[in-house]
Amino acid sequence: MADNKVELVCIACPVGCLMEVEQNGDEFIVTGNACKRGPEYAKAELTHPTRTLCTTVAIKNGFLNRVPVFTEDEIPKGLIFEAMDEINKIVVEAPVKVRQIVIENLLGTGINVVTTRSMSKKNS
């Protein structure tokens, strides 16, 4: 049997614990994590990796030219580029509020894309 031990950096928070994960069938034995989110991350990463996507969308008449957005929850890693294509089609109009929905149910994931700041109109 091959050794089922892998080293994995937890990216659930900026601490970045270096974990050792041993997979035993459906069971994951995790060491090196500083908190309980480590094992959750390890299991998810090894079965169905997901990421939060942070980017910007164009804004008309905004104080700046772009307004930052993110996926409200993590989406499957494999969908990132498709998601970028969808998000890049969007143009919003100022003013916007923080956490305003710009895409509902992104690519059928059930997850919304929302703004992460509010933005007033140009010169107002």
Added chain:
Amino acid sequence: MQNYDLIVVGGGPAGLAAAIEAKKNDVDSILIIERDREVGGILQQCIHNGFGLHIFKEQLTGPEYAERFIEEAKSMNIDYVVDTMVLDVTPEKVVHVINPKTGYQTFQAKAVIMAMGCRERTRGAINIPGYRPSGVYSAGTAQRYTNMEGFMPGKKVFILGSGDIGLIMARRMVLEGAEVLGVAELMPFSGGLKRNIVQCLDDYNIPLLLSHTIIKIEGKDRLEKVIVAQVDENFRPIPGTEKEYEVDTLLLSVGLIPENELSKKAGIKLNPVTSGPFVNESMETSVEGIFACGNVVHVHDLVDFVTQESRRAGLNAAKYIKNEKATEGKIVEANTGFGITYVVPSKILVDNVEDELVMFMRVNNVYSNMRLEVKSGDTVIKSIKRRHLAPGEMEQVKLKPSDLAKAEGELVFSIVGEDA
């Protein structure tokens, strides 16, 4: 000349948190002065998430983290001005400013908090031979262009330096359709957070070349090529290891340096190691009544630590204004021992520490399974086990008044073997 109790120079997360804390401690007349078009500081261009886990218990993007503090400051009626550059702060706390609309003005403050953040080292600071074609940007400038102005700096990109901004920008450029051919790092380890290496480089198969540097750039009007080589232990390029990359854009992420022109002019003593002011337990500089916090003191990688440190500056500026601070008593110096590059603060007036003092420090190399030890003379005051230590990750040690009571003269912070 207008009078304020407290003037805060810089409206980034440090300045905002300090002002809010001062207001909560009954300082009413406060002015935050910001040179940019809006407050929020560098966070406004950091559109990735990961901010605020300690303080808000959720992962916010930079702009949203900033917005929470801006809203809080507004709801507390803290005054701020934007598009206003502070030109000078005198030891007597006269603040000289200039604004394109209102012109030149001076203010008198009882206390000043320096919160100017840091700036990026640029190519001048590192020496790459060759022409100076367009297409070479600092990573932070590229970040601002891409995320705020909606202008992409290029299509085929190479990145020099593996600091966090470089890593974050590598992913950002790939997401926006560019190709990132590699990241070269002079040191044998990255200065960035591990999590950023995983989710910014590994996720997108961007190679990280450790112990590599750029030895030449080519292109007359626009950048065409960078030539990369491996370096030896003395950071000298090893002949025969050269590799060429055809790129139109080079991003430099070679480090940040605290912005302290104003501090120098004010006569504040700077620590040559951090390039930031020496501060005491209250975040007060060598000039009485002038405090400093955030990236202007030492470069932080986590904004939550900036906030924490800045609250301390705000609280103590308030105490100073109200004449509630101890000015005499037992003083302990904080010094560095083996493996530690710097410690902030560097001086502790013990009577001013109420419940706990957080000491921030950085190590000089990558270590595993070691202890962070705090000693005074022969007395070990604290010894904390650490599985992993790296220069890119700031360490903190919390000292209680009871710990400080045991200290005499100085505290030495060092790294020792597991069971030495």
